[in-house]
Every structure is written in structure tokens, then in C-alpha cells.
Amino acid sequence: xxxxxxxxxxxxxxxxxxxxxxxxxxxxxxxxxxxxxxxxxxxxxxxxxxxxxxxxxxxxxxxxxxxxxxxxxxxxxxxxxxxxxxxxxxxxxxxxxxxxxxxxxxxxxxxxxxxxxxxxxxxxxxxxxxxxxxxxxxxxxxxxxxxxxxxxxxxxxxxxxxxxxxxxxxxxxxxxxxxxxxxxxxxxxxxxxxxxx
Numbered sequence: 001x002x003x004x005x006x007x008x009x010x011x012x013x014x015x016x017x018x019x020x021x022x023x024x025x026x027x028x029x030x031x032x033x034x035x036x037x038x039x040x041x042x043x044x045x046x047x048x049x050x051x052x053x054x055x056x057x058x059x060x061x062x063x064x065x066x067x068x069x070x071x072x073x074x075x076x077x078x079x080x081x082x083x084x085x086x087x088x089x090x091x092x093x094x095x096x097x098x099x100x101x102x103x104x105x106x107x108x109x110x111x112x113x114x115x116x117x118x119x120x121x122x123x124x125x126x127x128x129x130x131x132x133x134x135x136x137x138x139x140x141x142x143x144x145x146x147x148x149x150x151x152x153x154x155x156x157x158x159x160x161x162x163x164x165x166x167x168x169x170x171x172x173x174x175x176x177x178x179x180x181x182x183x184x185x186x187x188x189x190x191x192x193x194x195x196x197x
Contacts, residue, residue: 084131128173161175
């Protein structure tokens, strides 16, 4: 009888080990499937056909967009989700904590005097877009770096817009900045309007 008990016990352990291995493989397979599906669904900006001479301008505008976007994100994070404060926070010195350790930053109380002041995702996206829109011209500096090779007609401020989307793992931005680019010595012009990150 003892031999039967040992063999039966070994069979049960073998079955348990088998189910554990199958379970681990199943978890890996499902995790891999979900990962690759998420990677496939990522929206990538299609490659645009562009005159190779215009690539430096495109790269320059995108670098300014990225710089201003990163600056805005840092301010947004440091100031509790706000770049510009609503009046109820801006005019009340007790509605926020002043921090001189990192410049003139204010950290608002999200719950103050019975009011919930947590910024919505939409508010943060709009705040960030407005920040980029207000600062992009300072980075571009009238494209003076390209003045020898190009003549660039820039848009009016009301023709500029920035659409920001804050995702779980990234922040995407589309800058509408209509440019008319005249290459020295050529008739006509090239147009560039959208710049994406």
C-alpha cells in the first residue's frame, strides 16, 4: 500500500506542476498579445513627402515645439496641474503654497474651502496648448537662422493653434503654424502648416 500512496502523490505533484507551467505560458501569451496589440494601435504620424531643402526648417520648428512642450509639462507638474491659475486661486494667496525653492512656483490646494480645484485633463491639455502657442515665436526667433537661404512668411497669431493630447504614457501635440517658404532665387513658394510630436 505504501508504494501506491507514493506513486499517487507523485502523480498529483506532476499534475500540479503541469498546470502551473501551462498557467505561466498562458499569462505570457496573453501579456505578449496585449503588448503587441497596443504597439500596433499606436498612432504614428505618416511620413510626409517634403522637399529635402525644407527638412532643416521642419526639424527646427519641431525642436521648438518639443522644447516649449517639455517646459510647459514641467511647469504643469510643478504647479499641481496648472500653468495659469484660475482667478479663484490666482487672487487668493491662501489658496496655494508658494515655493521659492524652484523659482516663483505656486502649488494650489486641490481642495480648499469646500471646493474641489483639481484640474481636469481637458483643462491641462488646453493650458499646455496655450503655453506652447504663447512661447513658440520666442524659440523660432523669426527664423533668423535661415535668413540667408530662405524668406519665410509667418502666420498671424490668430492663425496659430496647438492641439495637445495627454495620454497615459506620452503627450502628443499638433502645431498649426502656416508658413510660406521662399527658397532663395526660386519663383513661387512652399507651404508647411502642421507640425506633429
